[in-house]
Amino acid sequence: MHGTLSDQSLIYLQIAQMLEDDILRGVYREEEQVPSTNELARAYNINPATAAKGINLLVGDGVLYKRRGIGMFVSPGAGEKVLEKRRAAFYDSYVRPLVREGRSLKLSSQALLDMVAKAAQEGE
Amino acid sequence: MMNETGVLKAEGVCKSYGQNTVLSGLDLTIQPGKIYGLIGRNGAGKTTLLGILTAQNTMDAGAVTYDGQPVWENQWALDHLCFSRELQATLVSGQNAQRVKQYLRAAEDFLPHWDGDYARRLLEEFQLDPKKKIFQLSKGQMSMVTILIALASRAPITILDEPVAGLDVVMRERFYRLLLEDYGQTGRTFIVSTHIIEEAASVFEDVIILDQGRILENCPTEELVAQFAYLTGREDEVDLACRGLQVLSTQQMGRRKTCAVRGEPAALSAAAGAGDVDLVPMNLQKVFVALCGHGDEL
Amino acid sequence: MKRCMRFLLRLHLLPAAGVSLLFAAVSLLLGFWGDISFFRSYYTALPLVVVVLLFVFAASFTTSGVSLALSMGARRHDLAASMVGGFLLGTIVCVALTVLTAMVPALAGWTDRDTYGVMLLLSISPVSWPMLALVYLLAQGAGAFAGLLMLGHKVLGVILIALFWALASGLVFVAVMIPAAALETPLGVLPVALYLILGGLSVLFLLLTGRWVLRAVVR
Numbered sequence: 241m242h243g244t245l246s247d248q249s250l251i252y253l254q255i256a257q258m259l260e261d262d263i264l265r266g267v268y269r270e271e272e273q274v275p276s277t278n279e280l281a282r283a284y285n286i287n288p289a290t291a292a293k294g295i296n297l298l299v300g301d302g303v304l305y306k307r308r309g310i311g312m313f314v315s316p317g318a319g320e321k322v323l324e325k326r327r328a329a330f331y332d333s334y335v336r337p338l339v340r341e342g343r344s345l346k347l348s349s350q351a352l353l354d355m356v357a358k359a360a361q362e363g364e
Numbered sequence: 365m366m367n368e369t370g371v372l373k374a375e376g377v378c379k380s381y382g383q384n385t386v387l388s389g390l391d392l393t394i395q396p397g398k399i400y401g402l403i404g405r406n407g408a409g410k411t412t413l414l415g416i417l418t419a420q421n422t423m424d425a426g427a428v429t430y431d432g433q434p435v436w437e438n439q440w441a442l443d444h445l446c447f448s449r450e451l452q453a454t455l456v457s458g459q460n461a462q463r464v465k466q467y468l469r470a471a472e473d474f475l476p477h478w479d480g481d482y483a484r485r486l487l488e489e490f491q492l493d494p495k496k497k498i499f500q501l502s503k504g505q506m507s508m509v510t511i512l513i514a515l516a517s518r519a520p521i522t523i524l525d526e527p528v529a530g531l532d533v534v535m536r537e538r539f540y541r542l543l544l545e546d547y548g549q550t551g552r553t554f555i556v557s558t559h560i561i562e563e564a565a566s567v568f569e570d571v572i573i574l575d576q577g578r579i580l581e582n583c584p585t586e587e588l589v590a591q592f593a594y595l596t597g598r599e600d601e602v603d604l605a606c607r608g609l610q611v612l613s614t615q616q617m618g619r620r621k622t623c624a625v626r627g628e629p630a631a632l633s634a635a636a637g638a639g640d641v642d643l644v645p646m647n648l649q650k651v652f653v654a655l656c657g658h659g660d661e662l
Numbered sequence: 663m664k665r666c667m668r669f670l671l672r673l674h675l676l677p678a679a680g681v682s683l684l685f686a687a688v689s690l691l692l693g694f695w696g697d698i699s700f701f702r703s704y705y706t707a708l709p710l711v712v713v714v715l716l717f718v719f720a721a722s723f724t725t726s727g728v729s730l731a732l733s734m735g736a737r738r739h740d741l742a743a744s745m746v747g748g749f750l751l752g753t754i755v756c757v758a759l760t761v762l763t764a765m766v767p768a769l770a771g772w773t774d775r776d777t778y779g780v781m782l783l784l785s786i787s788p789v790s791w792p793m794l795a796l797v798y799l800l801a802q803g804a805g806a807f808a809g810l811l812m813l814g815h816k817v818l819g820v821i822l823i824a825l826f827w828a829l830a831s832g833l834v835f836v837a838v839m840i841p842a843a844a845l846e847t848p849l850g851v852l853p854v855a856l857y858l859i860l861g862g863l864s865v866l867f868l869l870l871t872g873r874w875v876l877r878a879v880v881r
Contacts, residue, residue: 411881412881415879415880415881418735420732420733420735420879420880421879421880421881422877422879437737437738437739438737439737439740442735442736442737443735445735446735447733447735449733449880461726462726462730467730469672470669470730470731470734471734473665473668473669473672473731473734474665474669474731474734474735474736475734475735
């Protein structure tokens, strides 16, 4: 396993996530080709089947599509789809853990909300 | 791309050496076109199993077939297999008195798909001296011979026994790359038996765990790993979270309790979300220790 | 089957016959250069040298060659069959080599020939050839068997090897002299007995070795 992959979550999920991040960052634009499963396998020293699983996940989500005989391409509107997906997961992945952590630190709900507001302001 | 339909199957295989039962009622199916990792403790019988699968060793009971035909003394079946063994320094007489060159010539003699050019390229890349006798090689060099034979064999089902023993990390990485390159080009079936589990885990599509004479698990690596996790936190919270899950081992430090648990991925994340427990994923190596440690190692 | 024969040829027949040929060539060269005593001692030793070579390479084949072949996917039946075939072929080749070498002094017109013992007899008395063939075959069979004994029962193996080396020169002498001598004396029974013993032992060793090969495993 190479480079930026970790053993903290399943590899195919990391592959999918990485490709999603790349799409959001503009590394791959709409209608551009993404690396093939073999290229990904070579780059990260992973089994091609694992890479394929990650790609298929994105195909299932409509983020990528297949052009027969050529390869995998970024779907039109993929960026939006990824954002939607992440927004939907945002509550479970970030908000809930935040609240749980807050609770274990004995912060009141109001204190939490104040903190969130403050951070939001800093961001602007 | 090789498109063999051959399935290598072992059914009810039993093998004992005297009083010592090594394999008992072992069933294993190897589907073509995958890279399998075979892991098991020292003495679990990996080499014995591999020898039996390739008709190089006998079994007391059971059947080993390739594409439905028995493998024993069956040249057609044997032509599809290559068992590249681990070479060892201890055996000075017999096979290990051979020179590397002679070992390779024997491979060329018998392995029908042998690729001489590939072998020569690998020989050069690994900087192996063909004139050296096998017992004069370092452990790492012996592993390189194992790798060379396996890759150049171009056999539809290729088995490597401890191919990375004695190799430094750079060479190990090189091996995984070579293996994946070959697999990418040919799609042939590989079975890699190894002790270095975590490094190799990402290369294995499926993992086979051999423990106490039986196959404990034979399934896709990521599917297996997804079923395991550590739940850690205060002991009462952890106990609550562990309900409905299989607890494999426990470690306690003061009131902190850590349990290695197994369950469906959905059940695991539900358990973690329920109370104040941390869910820490386990990698393949840790899963292996949890399953085959037979103690309260974590 | 073909692969096993090629393997056996390379590991056993070629080296054994090759070194024998080299030895024969060297001894003949010594003859051409005229150093008669040197020549004689090498030349008359040829059959014994061949016997030893056949024994040693056959032993090495069962000690390491068989397990090497098996680990590369050879069939046991093919190995056993090619051993028998290969040993027979080796016998024929080595007998031919020995006999042809024995003919050279006559063709070259060397006059000292009555001191060339075994080799002289071989060149003038074809009756001794079958017996020589049996000795060569026995050497290979015993060698193969000694080789496999060395794997499991080292002590027995060493005993067999020592026994064979002790008897080897006697065997060659007896094998060549007796049939030839029998032409002139009424020693009727002895050659037949010798044929039976040598032949029987050869077959025994080959059978035992073959049986072992059919059950051989690589652990």
